[in-house]
Each structure stands twice: as C-alpha cells, then as structure tokens.
Amino acid sequence: MVAKIKDVETTCGYCGTGCRLTLKVDEERNKIVDCEPAQSEINEGKACLKGWYGWDYLNDPKILTRRVNKPMIRKNGRQSPLVEVGWDEAVKFVADNLLAIKNKYGPDSIMGTGSGRSTNENNYLMQKFMRACIGTNNIDHCARL
Ligand code: SF4
Incomplete structure (x- = not known):
C-alpha cells in the first residue's frame, strides 16, 4: 500500500x-x-x-507533556526536586537570587543570554535588563552557543 x-x-x-x-x-x-x-x-x-x-x-508523542508550561523552582537547593509555583513566587525567587549573587560576587559574575527565537523587542529588553539592572555587559545570544 x-x-x-x-x-x-x-x-x-x-x-x-x-x-x-x-x-x-x-x-x-x-x-x-x-x-x-x-x-x-x-x-x-x-x-x-x-x-x-x-x-x-x-x-x-510526549512532546507536549515534556514541555515546561508552568514556572518551577528548586526550593531547597540544587539537589531538591522541581516544584510548580505561581509566577509571582518564581519572579521573586529569581530576583532575590540574582540580587544575592550580584551583592556577593559583583555584577560581572552574572551573564544573560538572548535568543534568536525571540523578537527584537524581547532581545532589546534582555540586554537593557543586563546592562541597566544587573550592571554588566555580559550579554550574548544563542546563535554563538
Ligand atoms: S534560517 Fe534556518 S533555523 Fe532560521 S528560520 Fe530559516 S530554516 Fe529555520
């Protein structure tokens, strides 16, 4: 056939x-x-x-179930399991940890990566966030990876 x-x-x-x-x-x-x-x-x-x-x-067949559809964090360190949380908790978790790293090791200890799959506007915001909020020029994009 x-x-x-x-x-x-x-x-x-x-x-x-x-x-x-x-x-x-x-x-x-x-x-x-x-x-x-x-x-x-x-x-x-x-x-x-x-x-x-x-x-x-x-x-x-598992393509949809393997995608991350909700924010997840490891609440008790790198070895703890990922647990689903709300967006507010996830954003606060990231902000608190970025601030702690910046305060302890300096802004150049943090690096950001934009994406060729994002819009120009999103990539612009990413580099602005890294330069203006984090205080580093460590910003690159996925095409170089
Ligand atoms: S350049 Fe390659 S990766 Fe980009 S849209 Fe065209 S085929 Fe897809």
Missing part, C-alpha cells in the same frame, strides 16, 4: 528569520516523514540544516 502524503506548509520555529517549510505528513500514521523548504519571499526555496532536517522531534 502506498502512503498518502499531505503537504503542510508552516513556518520554521528555530530562529526569527521565519523561513517557510513544507512538511510531508503521512496521513494514516499522522507522522511527519520529510520536509522541504517552501518558496517564499523570506527564504526563496532554501533552508538551513536546522529547518530542513531538524523536525523529527515533532513525531515524539
């Missing part, structure tokens, strides 16, 4: 460029079996290796 393959056009989620991709979906198995760069003004039928070949994780 020949598999029935459906084309599903989508936008690559790996970085902010926004290349269009065509996923080849086996309808019976509901699985992505291939991917090709689509024609668009953005990528003109081309894609980098991440967009072209980095799709197999999408077939993992």
Whole structure:
C-alpha cells in the first residue's frame, strides 16, 4: 500500500528569520516523514540544516507533556526536586537570587543570554535588563552557543 502524503506548509520555529517549510505528513500514521523548504519571499526555496532536517522531534508523542508550561523552582537547593509555583513566587525567587549573587560576587559574575527565537523587542529588553539592572555587559545570544 502506498502512503498518502499531505503537504503542510508552516513556518520554521528555530530562529526569527521565519523561513517557510513544507512538511510531508503521512496521513494514516499522522507522522511527519520529510520536509522541504517552501518558496517564499523570506527564504526563496532554501533552508538551513536546522529547518530542513531538524523536525523529527515533532513525531515524539510526549512532546507536549515534556514541555515546561508552568514556572518551577528548586526550593531547597540544587539537589531538591522541581516544584510548580505561581509566577509571582518564581519572579521573586529569581530576583532575590540574582540580587544575592550580584551583592556577593559583583555584577560581572552574572551573564544573560538572548535568543534568536525571540523578537527584537524581547532581545532589546534582555540586554537593557543586563546592562541597566544587573550592571554588566555580559550579554550574548544563542546563535554563538
Ligand atoms: S534560517 Fe534556518 S533555523 Fe532560521 S528560520 Fe530559516 S530554516 Fe529555520
């Protein structure tokens, strides 16, 4: 029997460029079996290796349950289990710990990382936060990692 393959056009989620991709979906198995760069003004039928070949994780049935959907912290040190908390508690926890590290070791002991998957505005805020609030120029982005 020949598999029935459906084309599903989508936008690559790996970085902010926004290349269009065509996923080849086996309808019976509901699985992505291939991917090709689509024609668009953005990528003109081309894609980098991440967009072209980095799709197999999408077939993992546990993809949704493995995502972190709520804030979690380790309340009793690095070896303690992660527990779900509310946003207010999570933000206070991060702020208190960043302040404690800054006071003890200085602002240059802290480094921030922006993301190619975030908007320019979010990345701008990240570097502003690191420079104006933390007081360091230790800011980089994921493309260098
Ligand atoms: S450059 Fe690569 S990672 Fe970025 S959107 Fe295009 S295919 Fe995806």
